[in-house]
Amino acid sequence: MEIDVKKLISTENIKNKIAQDLEEDIVRKITWKLDSELSEAIEKFVKEEIAPTVMEELMGKKEEIITQLKEDVIKIVVAIGETLVATAIKNLDSSWKVKKIVEELFN
Numbered sequence: 001m002e003i004d005v006k007k008l009i010s011t012e013n014i015k016n017k018i019a020q021d022l023e024e025d026i027v028r029k030i031t032w033k034l035d036s037e038l039s040e041a042i043e044k045f046v047k048e049e050i051a052p053t054v055m056e057e058l059m060g061k062k063e064e065i066i067t068q069l070k071e072d073v074i075k076i077v078v079a080i081g082e083t084l085v086a087t088a089i090k091n092l093d094s095s096w097k098v099k100k101i102v103e104e105l106f107n
Contacts, residue, residue: 058065
């Protein structure tokens with residue numbers, strides 16, 4: 001296979017490669033700039049338009065939210081307590097059965 005060096009380093013090939021590299025660089029820069037601009041616009045919109053509305057809604061229901069959270073915390077604590085008691089009873093029952101088995105085996 002013979003390589004045509006003249007064709008490889010021809011002015012036309014060099015111009016095409018430079019044009020291609022420039023095009024890729026421009027597309028990359030535009031994409032990055034667009035991404036940056038969109039991110040800033042979205043962040044500004046959320047901060048200036050959405051957040052105040054959400055905060056206003058939350059403040060309007062502040063007492064309801066706090067009351068519900070208190071009730072939910074109590075329910076969670078009760079459920080945890082019930083689970084702990086059930087686990088302790090099961091462990092004690094297992095311990096008692098193991099003790100009886102050991103006593104029967106060695107007595």
